[in-house]
Amino acid sequence: MSGFSAEWLALREPVDHRSVSAIVRDAVCEWVGARQQVSMIDLGCGSGSNLRGLAPYLPSAQHWRLVDWDKALLDHARMAIFEWADSAESAVNNLAVRKAGKQIDVAFEQADLMRDYARVLDKPADLVTAAAFFDLVSAQWIADFCTALAQRRLPLYTVLTYNGEEEWTPVHAGDAAMLAAFHAHQQNDKSFGPAAGPGAIAALCNALEAHDYTVVTDVSSWRLDRADAGLIAELAAGSAQAAIESGQVSESAAAEWLTARRDADTCRIGHVDLFASPS
Numbered sequence: 001m002s003g004f005s006a007e008w009l010a011l012r013e014p015v016d017h018r019s020v021s022a023i024v025r026d027a028v029c030e031w032v033g034a035r036q037q038v039s040m041i042d043l044g045c046g047s048g049s050n051l052r053g054l055a056p057y058l059p060s061a062q063h064w065r066l067v068d069w070d071k072a073l074l075d076h077a078r079m080a081i082f083e084w085a086d087s088a089e090s091a092v093n094n095l096a097v098r099k100a101g102k103q104i105d106v107a108f109e110q111a112d113l114m115r116d117y118a119r120v121l122d123k124p125a126d127l128v129t130a131a132a133f134f135d136l137v138s139a140q141w142i143a144d145f146c147t148a149l150a151q152r153r154l155p156l157y158t159v160l161t162y163n164g165e166e167e168w169t170p171v172h173a174g175d176a177a178m179l180a181a182f183h184a185h186q187q188n189d190k191s192f193g194p195a196a197g198p199g200a201i202a203a204l205c206n207a208l209e210a211h212d213y214t215v216v217t218d219v220s221s222w223r224l225d226r227a228d229a230g231l232i233a234e235l236a237a238g239s240a241q242a243a244i245e246s247g248q249v250s251e252s253a254a255a256e257w258l259t260a261r262r263d264a265d266t267c268r269i270g271h272v273d274l275f276a277s278p279s
Contacts (some may be wrong), residue, residue: 006076009047011231015054016131017166020159021218024273025221028127028157029057030278037061041129042119043113044068048077050131050159052084055104064103067111067120074108114141114192118148125149128156130212135186135200138193140204150211155277156204160220162186164198165270174249176256181243181254201272213276223270235269236261 002138032038038059044048055062068074082088084165085097085104094129097104111120121128128149149156166179186197196203205215222231240258243249 004046004070006047006073008079008234009049009073011234013049013052015046015222015224015228015231016049016160019220019222019271020053021220023052023275024157024159024216024220024275025057027216028054030072031127031155031275032058034274035059035126037063038123039063040127041123041125041128042066043117043120043128043173044133044136045077046070046073046131048081049200049238051081051104051106053159054129054157054256055132056100057100058102060102063107064104065107065109065123065125066163067109067113069112071110078106078108079246080236103227107262117145121148121154123150125154128154130156130158132162133260134158134204136190136192136195137200138189139196139199141192142196142200145208146204146207146211150208150213150278153278155275156208156213157273157275159273160202160271161200161204161274162198163201163219163272165221166262167266167268168261169266170264171192172257172260174253177249178239178243178257181246181248182239184248185242185246197273201274204274204276206275212279214279215274216274217274218273220271222267222271222274224267224269226265228265228267231263232264232267235267237265 036059042064045068048066051064066077081095087098087112087224089096093108097106100130130251183197208215236258240254244251
Protein backbone atom coordinates (compact mmCIF):
# COMPACT_ATOMS: atom_id res chain seq x y z
CA MET A 1 0.00 0.00 0.00
CA SER A 2 1.32 3.44 -0.90
CA GLY A 3 0.06 6.77 -2.21
CA PHE A 4 0.21 8.86 0.97
CA SER A 5 2.68 11.70 0.77
CA ALA A 6 4.96 12.68 3.63
CA GLU A 7 3.52 16.20 3.37
CA TRP A 8 -0.05 14.96 3.91
CA LEU A 9 1.00 12.80 6.86
CA ALA A 10 2.84 15.73 8.46
CA LEU A 11 -0.20 17.98 8.01
CA ARG A 12 -2.53 15.55 9.75
CA GLU A 13 -0.18 14.43 12.55
CA PRO A 14 -1.00 17.13 15.15
CA VAL A 15 -4.74 16.55 14.62
CA ASP A 16 -4.28 12.78 14.83
CA HIS A 17 -2.45 13.08 18.14
CA ARG A 18 -5.03 15.37 19.73
CA SER A 19 -7.93 13.20 18.48
CA VAL A 20 -6.79 9.84 19.85
CA SER A 21 -9.16 8.46 22.49
CA ALA A 22 -7.77 8.74 26.02
CA ILE A 23 -10.20 5.98 27.09
CA VAL A 24 -8.75 3.43 24.69
CA ARG A 25 -5.18 4.57 25.27
CA ASP A 26 -5.73 4.18 29.03
CA ALA A 27 -6.90 0.61 28.41
CA VAL A 28 -3.60 -0.04 26.63
CA CYS A 29 -1.65 1.49 29.52
CA GLU A 30 -3.62 -0.63 32.01
CA TRP A 31 -2.74 -3.73 30.00
CA VAL A 32 0.96 -2.71 29.97
CA GLY A 33 0.75 -2.32 33.74
CA ALA A 34 4.06 -2.49 35.59
CA ARG A 35 6.12 -3.77 32.64
CA GLN A 36 9.50 -2.11 32.45
CA GLN A 37 9.76 -2.64 28.70
CA VAL A 38 7.44 -3.28 25.78
CA SER A 39 7.90 -4.39 22.18
CA MET A 40 5.65 -3.05 19.42
CA ILE A 41 4.89 -3.86 15.77
CA ASP A 42 3.49 -0.82 13.93
CA LEU A 43 1.70 -1.86 10.72
CA GLY A 44 1.60 0.58 7.79
CA CYS A 45 3.74 2.96 9.82
CA GLY A 46 3.92 5.77 7.27
CA SER A 47 6.05 8.57 8.67
CA GLY A 48 6.21 7.13 12.21
CA SER A 49 3.47 9.33 13.68
CA ASN A 50 2.00 6.49 15.73
CA LEU A 51 5.31 5.99 17.54
CA ARG A 52 5.63 9.70 18.30
CA GLY A 53 2.09 9.83 19.65
CA LEU A 54 2.14 6.68 21.79
CA ALA A 55 5.74 6.43 23.04
CA PRO A 56 5.28 9.02 25.85
CA TYR A 57 2.65 6.76 27.48
CA LEU A 58 4.66 3.53 27.40
CA PRO A 59 7.43 2.21 29.71
CA SER A 60 10.90 3.70 29.70
CA ALA A 61 12.34 0.89 27.56
CA GLN A 62 10.62 0.37 24.21
CA HIS A 63 11.34 -1.54 21.03
CA TRP A 64 9.39 -0.57 17.92
CA ARG A 65 9.38 -2.37 14.58
CA LEU A 66 7.99 -0.01 11.94
CA VAL A 67 6.60 -1.89 8.94
CA ASP A 68 5.55 -0.42 5.61
CA TRP A 69 5.75 -1.33 1.92
CA ASP A 70 6.66 2.23 0.86
CA LYS A 71 10.45 2.55 1.10
CA ALA A 72 10.28 6.34 0.71
CA LEU A 73 7.96 6.61 3.72
CA LEU A 74 10.21 4.33 5.77
CA ASP A 75 13.15 6.59 4.94
CA HIS A 76 11.07 9.63 5.89
CA ALA A 77 10.01 7.97 9.14
CA ARG A 78 13.64 7.37 10.03
CA MET A 79 14.49 11.03 9.41
CA ALA A 80 11.41 12.33 11.26
CA ILE A 81 12.08 10.17 14.33
CA PHE A 82 15.75 11.18 14.32
CA GLU A 83 14.73 14.86 14.33
CA TRP A 84 12.05 14.28 17.00
CA ALA A 85 14.45 12.56 19.38
CA ASP A 86 16.41 14.32 22.09
CA SER A 87 19.35 12.22 20.87
CA ALA A 88 19.72 9.31 18.49
CA GLU A 89 22.33 6.86 17.30
CA SER A 90 21.92 5.45 13.83
CA ALA A 91 22.73 1.98 12.48
CA VAL A 92 21.92 0.45 9.10
CA ASN A 93 18.30 -0.53 9.78
CA ASN A 94 17.86 0.81 13.30
CA LEU A 95 17.78 3.91 15.47
CA ALA A 96 18.57 4.05 19.19
CA VAL A 97 16.54 7.02 20.41
CA ARG A 98 16.39 8.95 23.67
CA LYS A 99 13.25 11.03 24.18
CA ALA A 100 12.00 12.54 27.46
CA GLY A 101 13.74 9.86 29.52
CA LYS A 102 12.61 6.99 27.29
CA GLN A 103 15.02 4.62 25.55
CA ILE A 104 13.38 3.70 22.24
CA ASP A 105 14.97 1.22 19.84
CA VAL A 106 13.43 1.49 16.37
CA ALA A 107 13.78 -1.04 13.54
CA PHE A 108 12.51 -0.35 10.03
CA GLU A 109 11.14 -3.16 7.88
CA GLN A 110 9.85 -3.08 4.32
CA ALA A 111 7.16 -5.74 3.89
CA ASP A 112 4.13 -6.51 1.74
CA LEU A 113 1.44 -6.73 4.41
CA MET A 114 -1.07 -8.17 1.95
CA ARG A 115 0.94 -11.38 1.74
CA ASP A 116 3.51 -11.30 4.53
CA TYR A 117 1.57 -10.27 7.64
CA ALA A 118 2.00 -13.71 9.19
CA ARG A 119 5.78 -13.48 8.83
CA VAL A 120 5.70 -9.98 10.32
CA LEU A 121 3.69 -11.24 13.31
CA ASP A 122 6.03 -14.19 13.86
CA LYS A 123 8.80 -11.98 15.20
CA PRO A 124 8.73 -11.33 18.98
CA ALA A 125 6.30 -8.60 20.09
CA ASP A 126 4.05 -7.67 22.99
CA LEU A 127 1.57 -5.49 21.09
CA VAL A 128 0.53 -4.87 17.49
CA THR A 129 -0.54 -1.36 16.58
CA ALA A 130 -1.60 0.69 13.58
CA ALA A 131 -3.03 4.10 12.75
CA ALA A 132 -5.50 4.99 9.96
CA PHE A 133 -4.89 1.58 8.40
CA PHE A 134 -7.73 -0.92 8.68
CA ASP A 135 -10.30 1.05 6.66
CA LEU A 136 -7.93 0.64 3.69
CA VAL A 137 -7.79 -3.17 3.74
CA SER A 138 -10.52 -5.66 2.87
CA ALA A 139 -12.96 -7.32 5.27
CA GLN A 140 -11.52 -10.70 4.24
CA TRP A 141 -7.99 -9.52 5.00
CA ILE A 142 -9.17 -8.30 8.41
CA ALA A 143 -10.70 -11.71 9.16
CA ASP A 144 -7.54 -13.56 8.10
CA PHE A 145 -5.30 -11.12 9.97
CA CYS A 146 -7.32 -11.47 13.17
CA THR A 147 -7.05 -15.26 12.93
CA ALA A 148 -3.26 -14.95 12.66
CA LEU A 149 -3.24 -12.48 15.55
CA ALA A 150 -5.30 -14.83 17.72
CA GLN A 151 -3.06 -17.80 16.92
CA ARG A 152 -0.18 -15.81 18.44
CA ARG A 153 -2.33 -14.40 21.30
CA LEU A 154 -1.22 -10.87 20.44
CA PRO A 155 -3.21 -7.80 21.49
CA LEU A 156 -4.11 -5.10 18.97
CA TYR A 157 -4.27 -1.32 19.41
CA THR A 158 -5.44 0.59 16.38
CA VAL A 159 -6.31 4.28 16.21
CA LEU A 160 -8.12 6.61 13.81
CA THR A 161 -10.01 4.05 11.74
CA TYR A 162 -12.50 5.93 9.55
CA ASN A 163 -16.15 5.18 10.40
CA GLY A 164 -17.88 7.00 7.53
CA GLU A 165 -19.26 9.94 9.52
CA GLU A 166 -18.64 13.45 8.24
CA GLU A 167 -20.19 16.77 9.19
CA TRP A 168 -19.26 20.05 7.55
CA THR A 169 -20.54 23.55 8.33
CA PRO A 170 -22.20 25.43 6.90
CA VAL A 171 -24.35 22.72 5.30
CA HIS A 172 -24.05 22.36 1.51
CA ALA A 173 -26.68 20.83 -0.78
CA GLY A 174 -24.09 18.47 -2.26
CA ASP A 175 -22.85 16.99 1.02
CA ALA A 176 -24.80 13.71 0.91
CA ALA A 177 -24.00 12.94 -2.73
CA MET A 178 -20.33 13.76 -2.28
CA LEU A 179 -20.05 11.58 0.83
CA ALA A 180 -21.69 8.65 -0.95
CA ALA A 181 -19.29 9.06 -3.88
CA PHE A 182 -16.31 9.29 -1.53
CA HIS A 183 -17.37 6.08 0.22
CA ALA A 184 -17.71 4.30 -3.12
CA HIS A 185 -14.20 5.39 -4.05
CA GLN A 186 -12.77 4.47 -0.64
CA GLN A 187 -13.90 0.88 -1.08
CA ASN A 188 -11.74 0.43 -4.18
CA ASP A 189 -9.01 -2.19 -4.03
CA LYS A 190 -5.87 -0.68 -2.50
CA SER A 191 -3.89 -3.91 -3.05
CA PHE A 192 -5.66 -5.72 -0.16
CA GLY A 193 -8.93 -6.47 -1.95
CA PRO A 194 -12.03 -4.21 -1.86
CA ALA A 195 -11.41 -1.87 1.08
CA ALA A 196 -13.62 -2.23 4.14
CA GLY A 197 -13.91 1.55 4.43
CA PRO A 198 -16.50 2.58 7.04
CA GLY A 199 -17.18 -1.08 7.82
CA ALA A 200 -13.67 -1.75 9.11
CA ILE A 201 -14.36 -1.31 12.83
CA ALA A 202 -17.37 -3.65 12.72
CA ALA A 203 -15.27 -6.20 10.81
CA LEU A 204 -12.49 -5.95 13.40
CA CYS A 205 -14.85 -6.24 16.37
CA ASN A 206 -16.66 -9.24 14.89
CA ALA A 207 -13.44 -11.07 13.99
CA LEU A 208 -11.70 -10.38 17.31
CA GLU A 209 -14.71 -11.23 19.46
CA ALA A 210 -15.07 -14.49 17.53
CA HIS A 211 -11.59 -15.32 18.84
CA ASP A 212 -12.62 -14.45 22.43
CA TYR A 213 -10.82 -11.12 22.55
CA THR A 214 -11.97 -8.40 24.93
CA VAL A 215 -12.56 -5.30 22.81
CA VAL A 216 -12.65 -1.65 23.91
CA THR A 217 -13.63 1.07 21.42
CA ASP A 218 -14.21 4.82 21.54
CA VAL A 219 -14.63 7.63 19.03
CA SER A 220 -11.54 9.59 17.98
CA SER A 221 -13.07 12.02 15.49
CA TRP A 222 -11.16 14.86 13.91
CA ARG A 223 -12.82 18.13 14.95
CA LEU A 224 -11.46 20.86 12.70
CA ASP A 225 -12.08 24.59 12.70
CA ARG A 226 -10.54 27.66 11.09
CA ALA A 227 -7.29 27.05 12.97
CA ASP A 228 -7.01 23.90 10.84
CA ALA A 229 -7.65 25.70 7.55
CA GLY A 230 -4.75 24.04 5.75
CA LEU A 231 -5.92 20.55 6.61
CA ILE A 232 -9.55 21.39 5.78
CA ALA A 233 -8.52 22.64 2.33
CA GLU A 234 -6.43 19.53 1.58
CA LEU A 235 -9.13 17.22 2.93
CA ALA A 236 -11.78 18.87 0.76
CA ALA A 237 -9.57 18.68 -2.33
CA GLY A 238 -8.83 15.00 -1.79
CA SER A 239 -12.49 14.18 -1.15
CA ALA A 240 -13.59 16.04 -4.28
CA GLN A 241 -11.02 14.22 -6.44
CA ALA A 242 -12.05 10.86 -5.03
CA ALA A 243 -15.72 11.63 -5.64
CA ILE A 244 -14.99 12.51 -9.28
CA GLU A 245 -12.99 9.31 -9.75
CA SER A 246 -15.92 7.28 -8.40
CA GLY A 247 -17.99 8.36 -11.40
CA GLN A 248 -20.97 9.08 -9.15
CA VAL A 249 -20.81 12.88 -9.34
CA SER A 250 -19.97 15.25 -12.15
CA GLU A 251 -16.81 17.33 -12.21
CA SER A 252 -18.91 20.50 -12.08
CA ALA A 253 -20.82 19.32 -9.00
CA ALA A 254 -17.59 18.33 -7.27
CA ALA A 255 -15.98 21.67 -8.18
CA GLU A 256 -18.93 23.59 -6.74
CA TRP A 257 -18.77 21.57 -3.52
CA LEU A 258 -15.00 22.04 -3.28
CA THR A 259 -15.29 25.81 -3.70
CA ALA A 260 -17.56 25.90 -0.66
CA ARG A 261 -15.78 23.26 1.37
CA ARG A 262 -12.16 24.39 1.14
CA ASP A 263 -13.16 27.37 3.31
CA ALA A 264 -15.55 25.49 5.61
CA ASP A 265 -16.01 26.87 9.12
CA THR A 266 -15.82 23.46 10.80
CA CYS A 267 -15.46 19.84 9.85
CA ARG A 268 -15.88 16.61 11.82
CA ILE A 269 -14.45 13.40 10.36
CA GLY A 270 -15.46 10.30 12.27
CA HIS A 271 -12.85 7.81 13.49
CA VAL A 272 -12.82 5.03 16.07
CA ASP A 273 -9.96 3.68 18.24
CA LEU A 274 -9.85 0.04 19.33
CA PHE A 275 -7.89 -2.05 21.82
CA ALA A 276 -8.39 -5.80 21.82
CA SER A 277 -6.71 -8.22 24.21
CA PRO A 278 -6.88 -12.05 24.23
CA SER A 279 -8.75 -13.65 27.08
